[in-house]
Amino acid sequence: MTAHNEGPITIHPVKGKADKREFVELAFRLNRGDPAWVPPLKGEAFDLLTPGKNPWFEHGRAQLFLARRNGRTVGRISAHIDDLALQQPVEQGMGPGTGNWGLLEAEDAEVAHALFVAAEDWLRGQGMHRSLGPLSISIWDEPGLLIQGFETPPTIMLGHNSPLYRGWVEAEGYKPAKQLLNYGVEVRDGFPPLVNRIVAAGEKNPRIRIRKVDKKKFDAEAQLILGILNDAWSDNWGFVPLTDSEIAFVGKKLKDIVFEDLIRVAELDGQPVAFMIVLPNINQLLIDMDGSLLPFNWARLLWWLRKPKSKRLRVPLMGVVKSLQNSRMASTLAFMMIEYIRRDAVRDYGVEEGDIGWVLDDNQGMNAVADAINATVNRVYQIYDKPLA
Template identity: 85%
Template sequence: MSAHHEGPVTIHPVKDKNDLREFVELAFRLNRGDPAWVPPLKGEVYGLLTPGKNPWFEHGKAQFFLARRDGRTVGRISAHIDELALAQPAERGMGPGTGNWGLFEAEDEDSAHALIAAAEDWLRGQGMTRALGPLSISIWDEPGLLIEGFDTPPTIMLGHNSPLYRAWIEAAGHRPAKQLRNFAVDIADGFPPLVNRIVAAGEKNDRIRVRRVDKKRFDAEARLIMTILNDAWSDNWGFVPLTDSEIAYVGKKLKDIVFEDLIRVAELDGEPVAFMIVLPDINQLLIDMDGSLFPFNWARLLWWLRKPRSRRLRVPLMGVVKKLQNSRMASTLAFMMIEFIRRDAVRDYGAKEGDIGWVLDDNQGMNAVAAAIDARINRVYQIYEKPL
């Protein structure tokens, strides 16, 4: 099928439920042939895209677009603006004038360029002077375009896309702004001696207490963790604070896949100063479900969640309060949380591998922790920017 035998590409803003359904379904049609693509649950995707469901829309606005050719939908993209991102200092990646785009899928380069141009035009019309993307929809959802690591399915909360997209986006004038790394680490046999020595010393230190979360106090624990997170990450490139309603929303979504022995809070002199969240890799079930929990997948999922056996566990988030960052105490607490969770994960979940990310390419602390536990980079995501 060569492009010149077909009609022109036309761009259509998503206006109604039918358009939105095409927007969601297109990803399934275009990616179905990719054995490493994990179909998201459609209910979750609609939740992400719907004002009133996703609290991001309390401080952001989005326009979704479809590309059509000869009556068929051949691509999609979102363009969006986040008031909280605009309020960040420009040297940390976001800031005044920076709009975003994402949720990009395209069948061919012509429709890709038409979609990217439509997103840029919309952002320009909203007074934006720079485009930063892809983000689906916030930096906390799925940031970046996958540029390395196409051969294996991603774990929970990581995106996956066609290897063709990179060249199309770069041909449209978008330049790399930042890379996010994801690491794989073998956990069955424990960590190198240096790490074990640091953990043993930490265990003897009376000032330190590393505890599990208490699921009976789930809401309070979620708030505590997110409060540490907002402080710990506040100087990071790309940071946008999570609002109270977003914290509640994330908590509700994670509640079913949160296990007390996989989440730790570290206290120093009685004050909570660090946390680490680990999730079983639900993607190993989703990959066969084609986006739907019905009719039988719901039961399979609930059964699995009662006692998940998960070869791979994912570490989506960890953080240490800002005042301790780059200190020896910070790395001690990080190694202790990682090791304590590793012991439980191997014993209780049959886990063999950890998956850690995203880590900014210039985050020295986390890259050093990854090196110390012999982690290897298994996926790289790139965020692009373009002046408008």
């Protein structure tokens, strides 16, 4: 054991700005040697943790903790409670008494243990009897611990962590609650004949219209899409509704990386009933930026955003209103949106591959769509839970 791994571990609740900076910076220090880790923009990492910046805090509360040994910061964790999640049905994964943890970084198993003790004590003190995680604050941010797919850097808005963390989490008595799958798919040469036949049949149906979003009406389009999302996902495991202020926040965050031809809304009889959002993989730039837009990275980013070339795209969100789910119409609309975006993405952005995720491991409809387009799982995230005695 090296000298700096000896000595007592002390746990400190994050209090001021300096502590919060240490909380953010630690992830950079511990992950620097991992070629697949993509440093987030530090400004965004701070905003995620800051009431007044992140509207999650309008219905949630969090305590961040730092672990120190011999005067050095050697670990971090968040413990948090979402009041909207407490109101969800227990059988959907959240519900009364369920608190969360996330944002774990630790130098070794001993540090991880001390952090879990602190996070769980805080949750107990808040009246929680169950701990579910990891969630990077909200279920909508970066849920789950990566347990498969460490070799390649994640695409935009997908998490990455050390392979060691799984053993450390499970050693604390956490059991798997749900898996989230991310699929990779080759898109350059198109999809199998069955998919093309479904798309062609849909094109002959006068009730269906697939349209691009109108960026000039961005706020209204974001509200429309995320409104469909709240309906489409409302029966999903882990669902917590997005509030109006969160919808506005997500819209603002995505505005610069949203391209009209990479997002589709499906209308049936003139009513919007489904959507699909595809984002260019900004991570291919962030991986070299070390979390900062200064001095010249902002110029690189702006230049790239004018017309991004991206070999890989990510589908972070798609949804069909509940009234159509598990119907033939739902899969027709899904395949039409996927195919229309695929054509534009290959032609205009140089795209060769797509990422679709997260998909709940028991979401039969989405897993069937992934199978039909010959997609294969390339990353698996696991959410764990544990009763707090």
